[in-house]
Amino acid sequence: MAAEASAAGAAGAAAGLPGDDGGDPDMLRILVFTDNHCGFMERDAVRGEDSFLAFEEALQFGRKEGVDFAVNSGDIFHENRPSRYTNHRVLSALRTHCMGSRPIRFELLSDQARHFGSEGKFRRVNYMDPHFNVDMPVFCIHGNHDDPTIDRGDASLGALHVLEAANMVNYFGRQRSVDDIVLEPLLFRKGKTQMALYGLGNMRDERLHAAFMADKVRFMRPTNAGSWVNVLLIHQNREDPRRGLKSCIKVDFIPKFIDLVIWGHEHDSRIVPQPTAGNHFFVSQPGSSVATSLMEGEALPKHIGVLEVKHSRFRIVPHRLRCVRPFLTESVTLAQEPAVSSAMAAERAEGLALDDAMPAGSAAVRAAVQDALEARVEALVRRAAEELAARPADELPPKALQLPLVRVRVEHTGLPALSNKIFGADFAGRVANPGDILLFHKARPKREPRGKAASSAAAGSDLDELIQHQGDGADRSSMTDLLRDTLKGMDGKLRALTDVRLIGALERFVWENDAAAFQEMVDQRLKRLQRNLMDQAHAQLGAGRAQRADSVGKLIEEDTARDHRSWPPHWAIHEQEPQAEP
Known part of the structure; x- marks a missing residue:
């Protein structure tokens, strides 16, 4: 029944739902x-306001539409520790x-104390606080950029806790244990319409994948379950063969009684609900409101929407955001550019008598490369201006956002790479990202298969390249694999610092812009080892130095083994043979 209701709802106008509740x-x-990523590039003179303008437009639109409330699927903030300005x-x-x-x-029928607040405080929705007049409540989960981390002592805090303490959002979807994940819905009722809203804040994809495989994820359902429209907010990698089998969440993991999944984390905007295989439920992918990486998916128009639910039917009415900077991108293979190939042929023919190797870095070839890439960028800048001119006046972005983003991916095998800063100087004031x-x-x-030393050196080189371009779509699983290969090539094993915790800290540092990730990892590790040592202090008072050293080594080995059991199995370097996936 739920799937049939969803199919009717996703049909839009055919479902008989008016554009305004009237x-x-x-x-x-x-x-x-x-995925508003507020604070992204906030110190940039040109792009510093982009994320804030789009975030405000979304809230303004919701207020203009007179919505009952708002839902956000994570990453309101771009950094785990946003600045005071952000x-x-x-x-x-x-x-x-x-x-x-x-x-x-509307009514919220759920036990609010089970969903909201932390440390015994703020255990109710913000609009029920008698000291605040909230008339457009925001219900949100955390993403991978603004997820909670250990801040002081054992307190796990994130940027959304600050908004929650200020009574500005209703933050839910947190899990206390990765071994027993329980999703209880928020139950909303308006007249004869009932909606169950499930929220699952971001977890490491490998951990959550393992939890689903081990049946450690449970969805609680309300009584009279057939009369509810079930919506899930989630912020994880969607299934993609390029990411690896375990670095994403399969749609098959989501129970069939769910009607609609609002999927955060993926930045390309595909907000109109699409049916999954078998038409069990629909997936809406709103996408980000600001381009945080200059890759092809970010060049799609950005959208927000209004989810309309009436009885057992629903639809999402999309709205294209105005406050979005134009972004154009293309790929080019230098060797196939006519001017470059001609210069290469001329240089090769001229140099054959002296040197059979092509002088790819010669002045003529470099000039041809420069001219070819300048022509490509000029064409993109003209196209951006033409597209803006063709848009209706009420759909144009503010003047501060009309300077376009331009990205050209250049495959330059056998040819020289140009300096981005020198090349971009000619386009300063004409594009938003000249650098x-x-x-x-x-x-x-x-x-080809390589020896241990060669493999370690190559892995290190690949890791450098991957981190350098991590903002342009390098996937997380590749970075993890490369670091693991690098650590395998080390002569000595890690002792006080475990491999899985080092990989976890690197992920937070690279992907979540958490500058304190390594320091926190080291501090937590030391506290853990010191606590274990103190527990055995009395037993070791009369022991000799060698015996005490053996005891410390044993504690470290036990702690490392515990990490390998509790973290994603394929992160561990010294692990058992992998088991075939069911």
Whole structure:
């Protein structure tokens, strides 16, 4: 029944749902937005305001539409520890657009203390606080950029806890254990319409994948389950063969009674609900509201939407964001550019008598490369201006956002790479990213089996390249594999620092911009070992130095083994043979 209801709802106009509730007492209207990444490049003179303007536009649109409430699938913030400026901008936007005197037109039937607040505080939804007039509540989960981390002592805090303490958002979807993940829904009712909202804040994809495989994820259902529209907010990698089998969440993991999944984390905007295989449920991928990596998916138009739910039917009405900077991208193979290939042929023919090797770095070839890439960028800049001119006036971005982003991916095997800063100087004032217009890469040959030393050196080289271009779509599983290969090539084993914790800290440092990731990992590790040593201090008082050293070594080995059992199995370097996936 739920799947049939979803199919009717996703049909849009055919479902008979008007664009405005018109006072309809049975229709829930919900603002859907995600991945705002507030604070992204906030210190950049040109792009510093991009994320904030898009975030404010989303809230303004929800208020204009008179939605009942808003849902966000994670990554409101771009950094785990946002700056004071970012916190101020986000709090100001929420206070401006989410507070007012409109009545709340829906009921929340769930036990609020089970879903909201932390450390015994703020155990209710924000609009129930008598000291605040909240008339557009925001319900959100955390993403991988703003997830909680150990901050002081054993307290796990994130950027959303600050918003929660300020009574600006209703933060839910947190899990206390990776060994027993229980999802209890928020139960909403408006007239005769009932909706169950499930939330699952971001977890490491490998951990969550393993939990699903081990049947450690449970979805609790309300009584009279067939009368509810079930919606899930999630912030994880979607299934993609390039990411590896365990670095994503398969749609098969999601129970069939779910009607709609609002999928965060993926930045390309595909907000119109699409059916999964078998039409068991629908997936809406709103995408990000700001381009954080200059890759092809980010060049799609950005959207938010209004989810309309009435009885057992639903649909999402998309809205294209105005406050988004134009972004154009293309790929080029230098060797196939006519001017470059001609210069190469001329240089090769001229130099054959003296040297059979092609002087790829000669002045003529470099000039041809420069001219070819400049022509490509000029064409993209013209195209951006033409596309802006063709848009209606009410759909144009503000003037501050009309300077375009341009990215050219350049395959330059056998040819020189140009300096991005020198190349981009000619386009300063014409594009928003003059310092990183070009992304050079080489075609990767098929790799042959290598010895231990060669493998370690190559892994280190690949790791450097992957981190250098991590903002342009390098996948997380590749980085993990390369670091693991590098550590395998070390002569001595890691002792006090375990391999899985080192990999975890590197992931946080690279992918979540957490500058304190390594320091926190070291501090936590030392505290853990010191606590274990103190537990055995009395037993070791009369022991000799050698015996005490053996005891310390044994504690480290036990602690390392514990890490390997509790963290994703394929992260560990010294592991058992991998088992075939069921």
